[in-house]
Every structure is written in structure tokens, then in C-alpha cells.
Amino acid sequence: MPGVGRLLAALVFPPGIIMVTLTGIDLCTTSFMFTSIAVFHQRLSIWRALLHWVISFFGNLAGALFMVCVIFGYGGSFDSDPWKTALANFATTRQVKPTWPMLFLRGIGCNWLVCLGCFFAMQGRGLVAKAVALYIPIFTFVVLSFDHVVANMFFIPMSIWVGHPSVTIGLYIWKGILPVLMGNILGGSVMCGAYHHLMYSWRTPEHEPAALSPKSDLESGLSRRPSSLTCVVTETGSAATAQIVPKD
Incomplete structure (x- = not known):
């Protein structure tokens, strides 16, 4: 069955991005x-954003190459079949056959x-909710055989390491990095x-981002402007309760 391999890959790939996102790794x-989004909100300059992209990209590349050369390369994880053949097939279908516009x-x-998965995860209140929210879009992109530049940072250099005859460093840069990036x-x-x-910020006063998930009564009260709130203290016998309410 042609789609079984891709389906299995889609099932096991998402935990990697889930771990990256939940641990706050860049x-x-x-x-x-x-x-x-920070640039659109004028919280970050364009040059600082571009600098962040460059540092993050080369940091991810350094980490991927470390895993290729040290952990998996000298560890010999892909030196024998069926892993070596599977890696060669992956490199062929992802680098050799597709055209530049396709990539x-x-x-x-x-x-x-x-990014949609990360957007979903921000709305989750618990660890499980965030993980499930991330899992679905990541599963989808693997099933659809889309290309992720950070995933290519590992799989394509790994295929070069094990000696794939058709994949070279130049081909990897030309087709594995530039179009995908x-x-x-x-x-x-x-x-x-x-x-x-555009969808959320422009719908709220003063272009402030709206809440993306339901809030408790306390959170909703605290999110209001201080000038529009008052604290009401109610005494019942020997007990006292405080409640934040809008001013009349």
C-alpha cells in the first residue's frame, strides 16, 4: 500500500516539534x-527580526549537523538496511526528483x-491540549509531503553522510535550503x-490582540483596564470576599 509509509512517518514526526515548542526552544x-507579528505590532524592528531569523536558522543548522555527524553518524544508526535504503529513498523523492518551484x-x-499548529497551541490551557493542538497540523503536513527546511537540515545531510550517489552539498543548498526556506x-x-x-488585532480597540481562548472570570476581570474596574468587598459573618467588577 503506497500511503502506509507516509502515514506511519506522519504519526511519529510530530513529537519532535511538540517537544521543541513546549520546551521553548527556538x-x-x-x-x-x-x-x-511583533513587527506588525511595532514591538520589534525589521532589522532585529531579520537578525533573529539568521541566528535562529544557523543555530538550527548547527544543531542538525551535530546530530548528523556525532550522534547518528558515528553512532551508525543509518549504516545498515532498512534505514539506509529508506534514507536514500527519502533523499531521492525530496531532492532529486522535485523541481525548484515545487519545493x-x-x-x-x-x-x-x-505555524498554525503553534497558533493552536497558544490557545491550549494544559500540556495535553497544547500537544494535541500541535499534533494535528504537523501530522497533516507530513502526510501531504510538504517540505520543512529544518527537517531537511537533518535528513539530507544524513543521506550525504551514508553515501547517496545523487545527493551532493551543492544540490542540498540549491534544492534543500533555498526554495524550501x-x-x-x-x-x-x-x-x-x-x-x-489582520484578522484579530484590527478587530479590537487600539489594535490590541484579542483573547484567543476562553478566560475565567478572574482573568477576564484582570484583563480590563484598571480605570474601569473596582474592587467590592462583601462581609458575611466572620468571612469576607473580594470581587473585581466594572465601574458603573
């Missing part, structure tokens, strides 16, 4: 959305879904960042 592809468009769709930037900063900025 993933360059999700940074494209967060920093863009660019796949990059847009990929980071659109990845540009597509990921567009998908994260425009399709998610700009869209949600």
Missing part, C-alpha cells in the same frame, strides 16, 4: 510567524501548517503572521 520556521510551494504549505518564510510570515494580525 525553531526558525515558527520564528518567522512570531517575529513578523518552494511545498515550503509555503508546510510552514503554514506548522523561501517558502517557509512566506508561509510563516504572510500566510500565518500577517493573516492573523
Whole structure:
């Protein structure tokens, strides 16, 4: 069955991005959305956002190459079949066969879904809710065979390490980084960042972002402006209760 392998890959891939997101580690592809929103809100300059992208990208690349060369390379995890053959097939279908425009468009769709998953996770109140919210979009992009530049940072250099004859460093830079990175930037900063900025921020007074998930009564009260609130203390016998309410 042709789709079984892709389905299994989609089932096991999301935990990686879930761990990255929940631990607060900087993933360059999700940074494209967060920093863009900060720029739209005038909380961050364009140059600082671009600097963040560069540092995050090369930091992710350094971490991926460390895993390729030290952990998996010298560890020999992909030196024998079926892993070596599976890695070669992945490199062929992701680098050798697709054209440059195809990779660019796949990059847009990929980071659109990845950033959408992070957007969902921000609305979750608990760890399980955040993990499930992340899982669904990540599962979807793997099933659809979209391209993620950080995932390529590991799988393509790993295929070069094990000696894939058709994949070279030049091919990886030309087709594994440039089109996918540009597509990921567009998908994260425009399709998610700009869209949600326009959709939510412009609907609220003074362009402040609206709440994206239900709040408790206390949270709703504390989110109001101090000038519009008053504290009412009620005494019942020997007990006293305080309640934050809007002013009349």
C-alpha cells in the first residue's frame, strides 16, 4: 500500500516539534510567524527580526549537523538496511526528483501548517491540549509531503553522510535550503503572521490582540483596564470576599 509509509512517518514526526515548542526552544520556521507579528505590532524592528531569523536558522543548522555527524553518524544508526535504503529513498523523492518551484510551494504549505499548529497551541490551557493542538497540523503536513527546511537540515545531510550517489552539498543548498526556506518564510510570515494580525488585532480597540481562548472570570476581570474596574468587598459573618467588577 503506497500511503502506509507516509502515514506511519506522519504519526511519529510530530513529537519532535511538540517537544521543541513546549520546551521553548527556538525553531526558525515558527520564528518567522512570531517575529513578523511583533513587527506588525511595532514591538520589534525589521532589522532585529531579520537578525533573529539568521541566528535562529544557523543555530538550527548547527544543531542538525551535530546530530548528523556525532550522534547518528558515528553512532551508525543509518549504516545498515532498512534505514539506509529508506534514507536514500527519502533523499531521492525530496531532492532529486522535485523541481525548484515545487519545493518552494511545498515550503509555503508546510510552514503554514506548522505555524498554525503553534497558533493552536497558544490557545491550549494544559500540556495535553497544547500537544494535541500541535499534533494535528504537523501530522497533516507530513502526510501531504510538504517540505520543512529544518527537517531537511537533518535528513539530507544524513543521506550525504551514508553515501547517496545523487545527493551532493551543492544540490542540498540549491534544492534543500533555498526554495524550501523561501517558502517557509512566506508561509510563516504572510500566510500565518500577517493573516492573523489582520484578522484579530484590527478587530479590537487600539489594535490590541484579542483573547484567543476562553478566560475565567478572574482573568477576564484582570484583563480590563484598571480605570474601569473596582474592587467590592462583601462581609458575611466572620468571612469576607473580594470581587473585581466594572465601574458603573
